Amino acid sequence: MIKSIKIGALAIAGAIALAACGGGSSSSALVVGTDLPLQGASADASTATNNAIALYLEQVGGKAGKYTVTIKQYDDSTAAKGAWDDAQCAKNAQDHVANAAEVAVMGTYNSGCAKIEVPVLNQDPNGPMLMVSHANTNPGLTVSWDPGEPEKYYPGGTRNYARVVPNDIWQGTADGQFVFQEMKKTKCAVLNDNQTYGQGIAKAFADEFAKQGGTVVVNEAWDAKQTSYTALFQKIKAAGADCVFFGGIYDNNGGTLMKDSVAVLGDNKAFFKMAPDGFSGYPDLQGMPQAEGLYLSFAGKSLDGMVKGGGAAGKFVTDYKTKYGVDPASSYSIYGASAMQVILKAIAASDGTRKGVTAALLGGTSPVCLTDAESITGVGFCIDPKTGDVDKKSVTIQTMTGGKETDLKVWDVQ
């Protein structure tokens, strides 16, 4: 018995010693947490984002003004779910606050996770603690959307959240403008996949399309569990539509949807079809003959566009490939580095406290801006100190040509 207690005590002592290795911080050494789903479907994108951030930090010598900055990686997914997990997000939020050296968080990837973490970081007694996301596009986090949004995420009364990608309103809005003005379509059928992202983007598209002067002839959800959508497209055909917008993600039975739409309405040359970035980056879709000619859009710039644009973005992507041997998995990884730039800029302008870092970015009157030359995405932007939204609302329009997503143009929301 006594022996086993001794062994137990030794084990605990050993574990303390191991855990202690990571400790030790002075006031000028600050930590920024990254909060990403490192397991499951988004694992590759998240790893690439962490890599891009590490590379960027290395390039600037780990410095933000007079402060030394290091990264601490958090995982907001669990193996059991293979995706972000609500309990893990809640725990991470508390861990960010508990880690005394940590001053800001880069993340999250999923809007749902941000909605759990932002209120907790907001109530931090030494905060509020800043979070800057590279990928959340749900509008409700920053602007009035669902009832109580966004105020309910900021119980402390001040903002502590910003993002470097335009929210779904702007992508849907850009798509609505593009379809009406450029493609000259007047009767659109708007579909959504009944999920947060799909509903948001479909609503924004429908609103803007109607505002431009078009008519939304069908506005419905598609059921991801259905085996055929023939009836749905018959209905759209009967309604006299000349365009279809798929507001949703490809995972929700997008393949069947695509095939049935072509079977009923004709191919994409004959009948205009468009999908947001929820359909981007899927090899299955790219290889599908029915997807040829499909219009796609993407919040911000595509990886392709960044590389071709040269400048800071082109160089960074090349550096990334040199260091890691592969291309970054998606442009979200570059936006991760971009969010890190914003955080570093806020840290440099602050007194090194959580409260100070947040105040440097949000709540003031003069916005934090990055010039075209500075910005790692190649396009300069400012963060609105009131909402935390980015002011550069560029949306990339692409077409599926020869099984590849090809940039058509960048649409700036008017």
Added chain:
Amino acid sequence: MAETTKAAAPAHTENSNKKWAIGFLTVVLAIYAINKFYIPTAPAQVKTFFNAWFSLTSMGEIMIYILMALGLNIVVGYAGLLDLGYVAFWALGGYVAGWLMSGQFDQWQINFFGNPPAGLPNGIHLNFLLVLVLGGVFTAIWGVIIGAPTLRLKSDYLALVTLGFGEIIPQIMVNGEDIGGFNLTNGTKGINPVDNIKLFGHEFGPFQLADKFLIYASLAGLMIFFSLRLRDGRLGRAWLAIREDELAASMMGVPLMRTKLASYAVGATAGGVGGVAFATLIGGVYAERFNFQVSIIILSMVVLGGMGNVWGVLVGATLLAWVNNTGLVQFGNIINSATGKNIDFPSFNFLIFGVLLILMMLYRREGFLPEARVRLIMHEEEFSDVAVVTDDIEVEGVHHHEHN
């Protein structure tokens, strides 16, 4: 042989129950005291260590898992009804918290000793204790509604139907955003934030974790108490009788339907209370959480720990919940930093889990801490062949009698 165990059991079990109860209480109070009084002023290394290995969020989660595993134990362990859809009750309880403790129904403005966030009075905001009770009652009613038609089924068929309900209820939550224009569940967006707990003038927000842990631990403690008391009572003995032999039990005058329904209702209540507690732990309710795997994990806690034995289930729930939310990641980190490799340990979760289950089934089918009765049944073959043979004959005799 049966008589000897019967005679020895009461005094022995009571004694061991007391020991376990004191043990549970000591551990809970120790965790509370360490986190409340020691950690805030402790050196950074100690803080980091505790946060990595025994963070209060995961401790709170473990308490809620104990509560729910004990609820399922009543259905599976006591009454012997295989339930593969327990997650449905967690979901229902969670949504009760979402409906009654948040701004979800913003067309109304109700505040009954609740704790609406400053400046956002819309929605229904009831007191946490009241919501706990309502959550329990609501899920108990649903337990009966679901149970009434399904409990007439036996074994595999019952399992299939519970599986179905476990799938249907979360689907309703996912699709309940627009029920004739009424937003019941807010769909996949879920309901958040759920109000902070406020009891007797004290608010327990995201940073009063030690106090929140104590609240969840008291709920788990209550469930332990109820489980133990119920088992020894009239109802509990009826459940065990049904588990051992349904036909014999009904012959002895146990009302099958009513007794089974009671087990379903009690189990559901624990799931509902756990759901409410979990919603306040993470500050929201998300439809995506309520998937089949959760039902299976809770069932595994019961099976691994020792079906029917409260303390076994407690150990099973603690161990599995901890390994899932902390252990695997931390041990992985240690192994990775020691070997310089970069192995993603949590992704082997199910492999480890599966191997563990297979090993358990091969070498310790009755679980870590089996109930005395179950142990006897599982190890029947260890008794002499003669005994087994006579047993068989006896059983055959009973069947014969029945047919006549």
